[in-house]
Amino acid sequence: MAQHIKIFILLAPNPLMLDFAGPVEVLRRANKIQTDFVFAVEYIAPHAEMMTSAGLPVSGLGKLPKYLPSKSYLMISGTTADILGSGDTPSRAQIEKDKQTIISWLRNIVTKDQTLLTICSGALLAAHAGLFDGYRCTTHHECLDELRSISPHIRIEENRLFTEDRNRFASAGITSGTDLMLHIVGKKLGLAAAADIAKHMVVFARRNGDAPQLSPFVQGRSHLHPTVHRIQDLIAADPTKDWDVQTLSREAHMSARHFSRLFNAQTGLSVPDYVNGLRIAIAENALRAQKVNIEHLVGDLGFGSSRHFRRAWQKHHQLSPTQWRDQQIGNA
Incomplete structure (x- = not known):
């Protein structure tokens, strides 16, 4: 019987679509090419509907749960202030309120029993919650200064696609989120399976986390x-x-x-x-x-x-x- 691996996808305010769509496509393909594991994805957010960076709202999102199962994964998307088109863009006050809600939830819910993945500026939310204190971490190169200002206890790695420190992973964001998820899947299914998924997704070359952000x-x-x-x-x-x-x-x-x-x-x-x-x-x-x-x-x-x-x-x-x-x- 296939082992179910629960993966929660947390959409932060104004989430970048590539931050979560790319990694989830890796999981979708992983479920299709093998039968040993099933990656069970659940989307969660501060609201049932969130506006994305592409100006496209996503709905049907679950509430922030009161607990996360042991050995589950939590992936936090990055955010942006720039939304394509006018649409129903949330106010700055609402965005800040939602960020504080997420930080408080992370601080109270996430433990060392879960594996944390952050994409792009999602690392900032996790850092504010203290989840990267004592861990290696990276983020998008435009967010590094803000990450430094959050805590002196984070071991920041610059110019890296992603970092891995025990059960804490952080990616530079956008397309590197796909690289990170390929790495996660490769650890579970093997490098050959990850390479097959990369080929199917027309990802030219599966990149290692130590590769520079500017490949x-x-x-x-x-x-x-x-x-x-x-x-x-x-x-x-x-x-x-x-x-x-x-x-x-x-x-x-x-x-x-x-x-x-x-x-x-x-x-x-x-x-x-x-x-x-x-x-x-x-x-x-x-x-x-x-x-x-x-x-x-x-x-x-x-x-x-x-x-x-x-x-x-x-x-x-x-x-x-x-x-x-x-x-x-x-x-x-």
Whole structure:
């Protein structure tokens, strides 16, 4: 018989839809691909109906319960002051009142028997309730200063997609909430199942919590040049392919010299550095996940030689791949 895992989704005032919709889609897919576990989701909030960041109200929400079952999960969404369209946006006074209601409820209800997950600014509500005192924690990079001001007892981790400290998890928010839930599901169902879910959701690369909030997969993407974006999409779809300037310049319908200059000007990176940055990010995830053979990894990632791989690695890390992997395992 399948084991039921209760997961409460707490919608804070003006919740960001991506904060809770992405993680819940991970759970929905997890329930479909296996029969060992059933993730039973229940939505709770200060009101039966809440306006979301997209200007779309969600209704039928449950009340904040008087207790949470042992070994259940509680996920707190982030909030925003910006609502799409006018709609029936709650007043600032009502939003503040709802936040205080949630903080008080968290302080009185959540214990060490539950697993806490916060998405984006949801960490601020949990921090006000004292739930991150003595724990590692992160939040969206725009909320870090506010998080610091709440309590000196929180061990804040900057530039992280998510943190894990015993039964307290915190994500940087928005899309990183999906990464966090994939991590949670992976711990229950295994990395292969999590990877299958990520593939189904067209999440390009399942990211580890220690990855920076500004991932290599979005680095150099702030420009507006459509051809360079198209080439970057081509590279990102298969970073292990032998992408050289000549090949990519033909895809861009430009001379190699003109393309190389254009790519560098728009991204701030040379073509080899951009390609190798994506490959090193994949190598990091592989090294964290298991004790892979580094020589095999060199070939799998498309590096022509161990020397080529190590030269690219040294641009990102002072430690050797083996030393870096051992350090990651030691910190886990």
